[in-house]
Amino acid sequence: MKQDWIKPGKTIGILGGGQLGRMMALSAREMGYRVAVLEPGPDSPCGQVADVQVEAAYNDLAGAEKLAELCDILTYEFENIDANTATWLEQQMYLPQGSDLLSITQDRIQEKRAIASFGVPVVPYQPVETYVHLQEAAEDLGLPAVLKTTRGGYDGKGQRVIRAAAELEAAWEEMQDKGPFVLESWISFEKEISVIVTRSVHGELSVFPVAENIHKNNILHKTIVPARITKETEKEAEKLAEHLAMSFNLIGTLAVEMFLGQDGKLYVNELAPRPHNSGHYTINACATSQFEQHIRAVCGWPLGSTELLKPVVMVNILGEHMEKVMEHVRDIKGAHLHLYGKAEARTGRKMGHVNVLAETTEEALKEVNDSPIWSSEESMRRITTGGN
Template identity: 45%
Template sequence: MITLGIIGGGQLGRMLAMAAARLNVRTVILEPQADCPAAQVANRQITAAYDDEAGLDALAAACDVVTYEFENVPVSAATRLARSLPVYPPPKALEVAQDRVTEKRFLNACGLETARFHPIDSAEELVTALADFGGKGVLKTRRFGYDGKGQHVFREDGKDAAAVYERLGAVPLILESFIGFDREISIIAARGTNGAFAAFDPAENVHRNGILHTSTVPATIDTAARQSANAAAKAILETLDYVGVIGVEFFVRPDGSLVVNEIAPRVHNSGHWTEAACVISQFEQHIRAVCDLPLGDTSRHSDAVMQNLIGDDIHDLPRWLQEPRTLVHLYGKDEARPGRKMGHVTTLGQALRRMSQDC
């Protein structure tokens, strides 16, 4: 029996552990928070910080292979583990994804288009970069930003640039140019240890307050865009010699062309629909990939809309439980807070029209 280590104890780790159990794979969670969502369904938890050497060594001793549920795992921790056992996705993927400038340069080197950008290390550099972009752009922290955090949008004239720079912590930043787009999509793809590639259908995503609200399949894109998304994901995976599931987000221009927004070297929120609308989920696919098992069939048997339950949305649970053709998945969190992901629901096929009217 394979034992898989998972760094991170949130909902993604939880769903990975649940998928692993179906394949007779044992799971050990490394997470500093006791009784975390993932530990509730895993075989064992090592309660330690992600960079705790004793905790990492205990994880290595207990497992055959290690993966992670989020991309901000310290690269040093992944590298330490990789000296003892396979770590998938590889530490190189963490290095790329943890710094937005490094990520953009990597994507451009893969021949993929991104927003134009400037690294920002001072208020003066920000003023100069804004002038290059006509006073407009999206300023982001280079590291550790997620769900809309650590960002500021300049809509005209680069107003209050110095004050914004200080408010974001005077840390390394990136200014990205605006992209004119009609919609946002993402693709969930996987690569096995033998180089096999498989991708799920692209999903069309809607965000509210910087947090994913809904993911819908099929996405409203043409065949050329679908093929471009697939090819981009494959190029990224092959260049990184990647093993596991990855999420790649895109902007879709009015002419249908794609601009890569970012990559997530892990299972991804916009792929949760796969657990209800496909033969296998993104979580099982990731387990298969990192445990050296054959990749599964990614075909979709239903159209679907996945909606996140954020904060007090959890109190709508009785309504969702009465919806036809709807899968409810809660994350084992005991406190609803604003912006906190408490669960998700996925509605299939004929019930989609009704759900879209309620969203």
């Protein structure tokens, strides 16, 4: 189904009702669209701001059919949409992003193979399906390494770091039901960075400023922009993201997570075919947000400027930070608060984020570091609950 200009007033359907869908929906509404969302849980972050929520599982074709009746165009906010549903919807409806990139990024091995096939470096890895594979892969790659489920992982879930051969058996015991896996060399990286690239249905390409990311407990904690990297690395990261976008024939948004190795080289860690947590800074710090850009791209608008208006630090608000937010956020100079409307503040659950704008990233970082909101991080208990 080919259509390249979806006029304001039409209805955009979003698969998935989380915070990314919510922020997409808010941008869509600002641009004059109506929004419908498919999400099994009631009162979802996206459902709260959409015109309609179809409450159905992602693999429930009756639900998908209902969504299809309501919408003129379809997009998705997360990549773990059931592939059958996505294929079915692609046939029934206008899904300009297609479902190919979706299915590739659903599987870490397919994703790594595709990236490598375009000449882009990935961290050394081996597929693992049995304990013997694990032993062999550990032997070949060396330790430490990280065992990751090929499907369904996010925020460090479905991952187990293996530091020494003596841990192999325990790691397998713990993980074996969740396979297949990939074993990856553990990189002692210099920095983690990411680039968000957008390509419209007309083939116009845009790249947002490179972001420097700091994770805690495998969950994104802070994004710093401009990233504190050399001009050459910045150019290389942008080039790489553009190259991947072109190679995949991207339509919509692609987030490219990279490690900057101690050798100064960039390795792609993973891809997300949608707006990304490390792009939330764009909402307040760029001329166009990643969400507006995404809507522009799929609905056939010219893309907006990705110019950085001011240095920024984005900090995530997790469940354990919520109590202090109300009291202390007002003391952070230059802070813009975004909350996702989630009722239950579980430990490790993403509840919102703050964008802190300042004249320099040092100033913004000082504001964040001086705030008591995130100060008890070190004493944080191991995350046992969580989820989107």
